[in-house]
Amino acid sequence: MRFAGIIAEYDPFHNGHAWQLAQARALGAQRVAVAMSCGLTQRGALPLLPESVRVRAALECGADLVFALPAPWACAGAEAFARAGVHLLAATGCDALVFGAETPDTALLLETARVLNSAAYRAALKQQLAAGARSFAAARQGAVEALCPGTALAALLDQPNNNLAVEYCRAILELQLPLTPVPLPRMGANHGQALDQGSGGQFASASALRALWAEGGAKALAPYVPAPALEEYLQAEQAGAYTEMAAAGRCQLALLRAACTGPQPFAAVRGVSEGLEHRLEQAVRQSTTLPELLEAMTTARYPRARMRRLAMDAALGYTADALPPLPPYLHLLGGRKEALPLLGQAALPASHSLARLARVDEDCGRVAAAQAAASDFGALCRQVPGPMGGVYREKNIFLTN
Secondary structure, three states, X not given: OOEEEEEEOOOOOXXXXXXXXXXXXXXXXXXXXXXXXXXXXXXXXXXXXXXXXXXXXXHHOOOOEEEEEOHHHHOOOHHHHXXXXXXXXXXXXXXXXXXXXXXXXXXXXXXXXXXXXXXXXXXXXXXXXXXXXXXXXXXXXXXXHHHXXXXXXXXXXXXXHHHXXXXXXXXXXXXXXXXXXXXXXXXXXXXXOOOEOOXXXXXXXXXXXXXXXXXXXXXXXXXXXXXXXXXXXXXXXXXXXXEOHHHHHHHHHHHHHHHOOOOOOOOOEOOOOOOHHHHHHHHHHHOOOHHHHHHHHOOOOOOHHHHHXXXXXXXXXXXXXXXOOOOOOEEXXXXXXXXXXXXXXXXXXXXXOHHHHHOOOHHHHHHHHHHHHXXXXXXXXXXXXXXXXXXXXXXXXXXXX
């Protein structure tokens, strides 16, 4: 491993992320690039902190280059999220992908990925769904168990980080990318769990840290984030450069209501199936808050995370046929100056300027416009709102040792 890649949200950057970067170095990486969610997150919501804050925290704590994982893929299910991330990192010239997993067994993860990429799995999945599986996740596990009974493969998919790890491996195999999977054990608390002070340090999941911020502000994160990151967070808090979640919910519901002016307003939104567009419209018309809308949408078959992403796609007008299957450019959000020569080996158009990338071709222009829609929405929902178009004017972050 010479040039490692990491796919992350850093929402916010914490001790577990710093440990992962340090481990990549310890395993031989001379440089580390990060594909970081930009504008939106996989849970279908705005990030707590803007890109500038998260990028600077990552660079100060061990990353060399940080590229945008554009909003349409940042706010996507595990398969699309993973495919976009590994595609971008392979295009930068990375030779390894470092990621966390509850079961950091490369051979087992790759074996599971091969099963999920097979025609037999697709047929078994259809059978599970047709038989009335309570959810897609349950159908997925049932299909793997039917194909590989008595193995550890189906049980592997019980854990959230294992699921994402398998999707990374699937994407590497399917896209035939020259990336070596390097799974690491997840340190500290799992997603959504309580804080963990074991493992020789203080760790917390990003969701726990967002809850801490809501209760006690940036200073409450102090035991669980590196000192340089905390300094960035305190400055962001003082400047009002963080998402006001209640305002974000109202703004999103306003966008959804404004869309309900004609027949079938959500029919073209990506991800709709089985009449979900009608379910969404009814929920929009009847709900007075975003949590109320999500509660009306969520069922055992339609998990809340998927409904959050669908509602965000609908609010921002992300349609099924408007975007290419994979990101068409490398948008550099920040980097260490000594690592910038690596951009010369990029296999996609690369620039720190989104405006410049938008002019490359039609696909790049559409993706840049989709990114701007998410970024403008986020800017409006901060404690101190920002103007439109900031993503086109954002100054790049270059650090030196």
